[in-house]
Amino acid sequence: MAMVLNEEQQLLKESAEGFFAEKAPITQLRKLRDNKDETGYSADLWQEMSEMGFAGLMVDEDHGGTGFGCVGAGIVAEAMGKTLSASPFLASSVVGASVIAAAASEEQKAALLPAIASGELIVTLALDETSKHDPEGTALKAAGGKLNGLKTFVPDGHVADKVIVLARTSGEPGDRDGLSLYLVDKGASGLIVDRVISMDSRNWAKLTFEGVDAAELLGAEGKAMDVLEPALDRCRIIVAAELLGVAQQTFEVTMEYIKERKQFGVPIGSFQALQHRAAEWFGEIEVTRSAVLKALQMADAGGDIRWFASLAKAKASKTAELATKEAIQMHGGMGVTDEFDLGFFIKRARVLQHLFGDYNYHADRFAACSGY
Amino acid sequence: MSDLEAFRTETRAWLEENCPASMRTPAQGEKDICWGGRNFNFQSEDQKLWLERMGARGWTVPTWPKEYGGGGLSKDEAKILAEEMKRIKARSPLTSFGIWMLGPALLKFGTHEQKLEHLPSIARGEIRWCQGYSEPNAGSDLAALATKAEDKGDHYIINGQKIWTSYADKSDWIFCLIRTDTTDKHNGISFILFDMASEGVSTKPIQLISGYSPFCETFFDDVKAYKKNLVGEVNKGWTVAKYLLTHERTGISEMGVPTPLNRLAVDKLGTNDAGELPETMLRHQIAEHEIDVMSFMFTMERAKDEAKAGNEMGAYSSFLKAYGTELNKDRHELIVKINGSDAFEWEGQFSNNGEIPRTWLRTKANSIEGGTTEIQHNIIAKRVLGLPS
Numbered sequence: 001m002a003m004v005l006n007e008e009q010q011l012l013k014e015s016a017e018g019f020f021a022e023k024a025p026i027t028q029l030r031k032l033r034d035n036k037d038e039t040g041y042s043a044d045l046w047q048e049m050s051e052m053g054f055a056g057l058m059v060d061e062d063h064g065g066t067g068f069g070c071v072g073a074g075i076v077a078e079a080m081g082k083t084l085s086a087s088p089f090l091a092s093s094v095v096g097a098s099v100i101a102a103a104a105s106e107e108q109k110a111a112l113l114p115a116i117a118s119g120e121l122i123v124t125l126a127l128d129e130t131s132k133h134d135p136e137g138t139a140l141k142a143a144g145g146k147l148n149g150l151k152t153f154v155p156d157g158h159v160a161d162k163v164i165v166l167a168r169t170s171g172e173p174g175d176r177d178g179l180s181l182y183l184v185d186k187g188a189s190g191l192i193v194d195r196v197i198s199m200d201s202r203n204w205a206k207l208t209f210e211g212v213d214a215a216e217l218l219g220a221e222g223k224a225m226d227v228l229e230p231a232l233d234r235c236r237i238i239v240a241a242e243l244l245g246v247a248q249q250t251f252e253v254t255m256e257y258i259k260e261r262k263q264f265g266v267p268i269g270s271f272q273a274l275q276h277r278a279a280e281w282f283g284e285i286e287v288t289r290s291a292v293l294k295a296l297q298m299a300d301a302g303g304d305i306r307w308f309a310s311l312a313k314a315k316a317s318k319t320a321e322l323a324t325k326e327a328i329q330m331h332g333g334m335g336v337t338d339e340f341d342l343g344f345f346i347k348r349a350r351v352l353q354h355l356f357g358d359y360n361y362h363a364d365r366f367a368a369c370s371g372y
Numbered sequence: 373m374s375d376l377e378a379f380r381t382e383t384r385a386w387l388e389e390n391c392p393a394s395m396r397t398p399a400q401g402e403k404d405i406c407w408g409g410r411n412f413n414f415q416s417e418d419q420k421l422w423l424e425r426m427g428a429r430g431w432t433v434p435t436w437p438k439e440y441g442g443g444g445l446s447k448d449e450a451k452i453l454a455e456e457m458k459r460i461k462a463r464s465p466l467t468s469f470g471i472w473m474l475g476p477a478l479l480k481f482g483t484h485e486q487k488l489e490h491l492p493s494i495a496r497g498e499i500r501w502c503q504g505y506s507e508p509n510a511g512s513d514l515a516a517l518a519t520k521a522e523d524k525g526d527h528y529i530i531n532g533q534k535i536w537t538s539y540a541d542k543s544d545w546i547f548c549l550i551r552t553d554t555t556d557k558h559n560g561i562s563f564i565l566f567d568m569a570s571e572g573v574s575t576k577p578i579q580l581i582s583g584y585s586p587f588c589e590t591f592f593d594d595v596k597a598y599k600k601n602l603v604g605e606v607n608k609g610w611t612v613a614k615y616l617l618t619h620e621r622t623g624i625s626e627m628g629v630p631t632p633l634n635r636l637a638v639d640k641l642g643t644n645d646a647g648e649l650p651e652t653m654l655r656h657q658i659a660e661h662e663i664d665v666m667s668f669m670f671t672m673e674r675a676k677d678e679a680k681a682g683n684e685m686g687a688y689s690s691f692l693k694a695y696g697t698e699l700n701k702d703r704h705e706l707i708v709k710i711n712g713s714d715a716f717e718w719e720g721q722f723s724n725n726g727e728i729p730r731t732w733l734r735t736k737a738n739s740i741e742g743g744t745t746e747i748q749h750n751i752i753a754k755r756v757l758g759l760p761s
Binding site: 002003004255258259266267269270272274275276278279280282283286287288289290291293294311314315318363364366367368370371372 | 632634637638643647648649655656658659660662663664666667668670671673674677678680681691694695746748749750752753754756757758759760761
């Protein structure tokens, strides 16, 4: 497959970038933060995004989606990384949709996927239990038909209508076997949802399960990792695409700034001390773009994508870290003021870098997949 | 069957028939590389035969036009040929600056006569070329070059000195930047070809820290060069040179996917019970490096696809050159670490007869030759990013 966007994908890119720049620029996120919005996103925007078909990008056409797949979702995620548009897109349209598509029965898919694709239903995934990403380390117990335990870092967990929960049905934390996925409704008896105001002005939740009914199983009991891991890998690559958007945007903003900002009577962008760093930064974004596009294409092609996902997530995490650091440094004092937008980007970058495994997690996994 | 599929079938059959068995094994270093030229010492009959067969078909330069000795293949066909050669692990029949650097420049700027005279002998590997660019006082500031040409009607008399001329002592002809006007720095340079066997040409190899001597000092003392071999316009050689450098840079960064370092490391050091390299920090460094390498390999693939889709590379090649060469330096630092004290054996079995330390040292020049990393960064800053001077 050629590593260029086809005509359809190019159109999607243009329409997504235009849409978010117009409807959800970063000023919207700033407003949501300053107003301490209850949900942390604009319901109107979400409605419009859904009408644009964005909520159904990863859902196949048979289930009411647009079937654009990972490349399509990656294009939209990258555009969102540029404007930091807040919505349940990542939690529901990417994560919820991927996990259900991978794990659920035909009946469950028919019930859930069309509602996810239309944006009416928000489904998220409760995975992490500590401050570190470690799916196999899951301890939350499913026993006697009840779920007991804690989940944290659940994206948009405070607004989700349904939560997919990774629970241990047998074995010990650290075992790959013995994990199962359950679907739990918001408001289920025994489920306590604590919204966390995150530094990136987005939201995640801590969920406490105190004897919540484990009524609806997704996929085979004890074998969750077989379906969850490939689904998570798709999500990781799309998170990498959003990180790429963050890196690209901070780069472009900074290049404009150093062309304009004058010191010593000349634009600071004329100094080699900045030019060479800018050139290196450009290079890192270019190679990241390739790693992400390759991984997105491989994800759509099917097959084992662990190696590609870890490559893309690791590389994008590293580049976004470089980009946000350099952007602030080259903006000087302006870079650390709240009035300037760079703070939003560095905060969002670090959260995304951590989500579903950070650089170290994925560099380690990349090595393990390569046989060392 | 589509035309391309038919081409693949024919190509596969032809390669099967014509590629000697010994040319289907990986090249073991410099000695197995075929450079061609008047005085080339072929390593084996097979090496010679393989060059002759591929050269006769124009497949040493698959996309060059047939009338100039090329294969006349489309990009898609050339890709298939490359895939089929890779499939049987066929070695490249010919490595040559003529193919890699001069050819593309001649195809773009040369006259029909110049192309007819020089391209077919490049394709067949009969003439080996070297590049006369840098001078003792014109390195990164290449346009400061002073080797000058005196106009003598149908020819020039050339006097001066070049340096870092790769394999000048083994080459048959040189493509050279010569000052034809001393009043204008950039617009006073011409691109001229002449025979290294001409009277007044002498070369002196420079021994490097690696112990190898791939570069020479090259001296011109009243050398006669014919005007019919001036490429492009008089005093416009800088344009040709820049175009050629773009190709050189792309070439340097197009070395193909190297053997993953983890494979070298596992072969050398083994793995522990967890299936991991026993040295944690080394494992970490290798993973970090390989992530960058693979991202870069995908970037070259993407750059090729972009070019195929009609998006010009231009100054992008400066980024590929800088990134690729810095990665290669890192790679060899890691190879030294993997091999520990074995890597210090200047001669001896554990360093493949000194190849490990010598290649490591050789890579130090990667980010200097063909324009330093710093020069590439200047080019990216100005031409890609549009930063002010």
